Amino acid sequence: MSFKINNFNFLRPISRKKHRKKIKLNCINLPFKGKDIWTLYELSWLNKNGLPQIAIAKIEIDVNSANIIESKSFKIYINSFNQMKFNNNIDFINILTNDLTKCICGQISIKLFSLDAIKNETITDFHGICIDNQNIKIESYKYTPSFLMINSERKIIKEDLYTHLFKSNCPVTQQPDWASIYIAYTGLSINHASLLRYLISFRSHNEFHEECIERIFNDINNICKPEELSVYARYTRRGGIDINPWRSNTNFSPFLTRLARQ
Structure with a gap:
């Protein structure tokens, strides 16, 4: 060569x-x-x-x-x-x-x-509960970790949640980065509407894919304090490349098959 x-x-x-x-x-x-x-x-x-x-x-x-x-x-x-x-x-x-x-x-x-x-790889989806159909009004698209809340009942649960509505921006090109975000946790019940509002608050936020996922993990970990937490993102393709970061404090094995927008 x-x-x-x-x-x-x-x-x-x-x-x-x-x-x-x-x-x-x-x-x-x-x-x-x-x-x-x-x-x-x-x-x-x-x-x-x-x-x-x-x-x-x-x-x-x-x-x-x-x-x-x-x-x-x-x-x-x-x-x-x-x-x-x-x-x-x-x-x-x-x-x-x-x-x-x-x-x-x-x-x-x-x-x-x-x-x-x-060639026979299938398109799949996250398992768990999709939180996208919340009856909420969005008035701010500024990153706001204080949106995160736990529910009033003090009960430990195990839950898998996901959204397809995530968007952030590349800090270099200012181009949009679209993603589906999966969150699995064991701990006090996280309010689904507050979680969706929080994730949507990244819509005008400038940060690399990997940094966004570490920020999300860190915010949920510090505010909601789950016993176990995994955050996994599958970003849509840009320039022939997709990036799919995951962070976890437990035994997490991400599936590697594509979502519908990938």
């Missing part, structure tokens, strides 16, 4: 530490574990004979990595391989792994899938 440019230079790392300090997370002893799961749908390179190759990649970045990757820079980085020749897929995966590991300063896993391997 021949390299005419340094592909790594396209990548822009964003420190996790700065945001975590901003929302007063303990950066040494995080209250959650988790991963950022990226799906790359527009991935192509050349084989040794110059024939274009395509695949879909699933990339998992550990929450303890020092950095996240700014998605626009990731898109430019991926496209920089379109006219590059590789002897085999392993060589291609190795260069991706080395570059991305260096960028995030942490653990990463990369898997390539042929179209045949995923």
